[in-house]
Amino acid sequence: MHPMLNIAVRAARNAGTVIVRAFEQLDKVEIEKKGTNDFVTSVDLSAEQTIIETIRKSYPNHSIISEEAGELKGEDNDYQWIIDPLDGTTNFVKGIPHFAVSIALKVKGKLDQAVIYDPIRGELFTASRGKGAQLNGFRIRVKQHKELSGAVLATGFPFKHKQHTNAYLDIFKALFTKTADMRRAGSAALDLAYVAAGRVDGFFEIGLKPWDTAAGELLVIEAGGLVTDFSGGHGHAKSGNTVATSSRLLKEMLKDMRPHLGEALSK
The missing domain is CATH 3.40.190.80 (D-Maltodextrin-Binding Protein; domain 2)
Structure with a gap:
């Protein structure tokens, strides 16, 4: 596994632990409205902080763009991490077990590494530029459906x-x-x-x-x-x-x- 993908996986799993722990005690989660039909929870913020800390421990100079924290400039702008700590916040708030951690890395403006982690199902989707995509280590492929009928x-x-x-x-x-x-x-x-x-x-x-x-x-x-x-x-x-x-x-x-x-x- 690419070393930067390895860090992204570690960050996603760490955030997933925070999210699952909170999901088991939803009545204690603080919810704020940040816009029309748009919510942020204390868990979004905790998971985001966990991801940023995990990345910064290994790559302190990289830039980060995250849903809640915004743009965090680093000394090395060639490397830019793009983070959604909890995609599916409304599902999370309602107790619907369908949400994920999303982490991508751009290198010189091109997508290079990707992790989407579903902490409820334990499903880890990963991809490295030019190396294919995997689910829990097994190769995955887009279905080559020819027409909308049956899709x-x-x-x-x-x-x-x-x-x-x-x-x-x-x-x-x-x-x-x-x-x-x-x-x-x-x-x-x-x-x-x-x-x-x-x-x-x-x-x-x-x-x-x-x-x-x-x-x-x-x-x-x-x-x-x-x-x-x-x-x-x-x-x-x-x-x-x-x-x-x-x-x-x-x-x-x-x-x-x-x-x-x-x-x-x-x-």
Whole structure:
């Protein structure tokens, strides 16, 4: 295992321990509202601190971008860690056991290492640039589904971007009528990991943040898939409008999404 991936795994497992311990005593978790339909808990902050401390112990000069702490500049900006300490906070708060720790490393602007860890199921998804993707040490691959018929897609509702509700529902309807079924489980990181593992055939969501998608993007790519914006370009890192699937299914998904995008989502 790459030494930096090894540290990411250690950080994710340490954070997972914090999260599981708190999940067993949810009544003691402090919850704050940080925006419309957006929550942060004391556990997000504790898990984040654990990750940052684990990384900084080995790489004190690296830069870090994290959901709660924001951008923490280091002396070496060639190495940038992108962290979501608890992706699926609403699930966590409600006692739904579906959430994950997401950690990615960019080297000179390119995704290089990735970890998504589901502490409830003990599932560790990892990827290193050019080395493939694994689940608990076993190689995983994106399903090379040829058409929407028979496919199961994952998605997330635009709960932070309700101005896009009508466009989203039109896209949902266009895809749903052609697929076997859709899933909305509440963690974009795990949705992307599940695409990489072939558990779902594709994924789309509006307005995600880099910490939601960075690790999952590398997992999907290293598992043989593609990650694009809603027009098939590379604007997803900026817009957060993300599609992840196999190369064959991507064409089908984008074709059915295109008529419903409008100017705001065609990025």
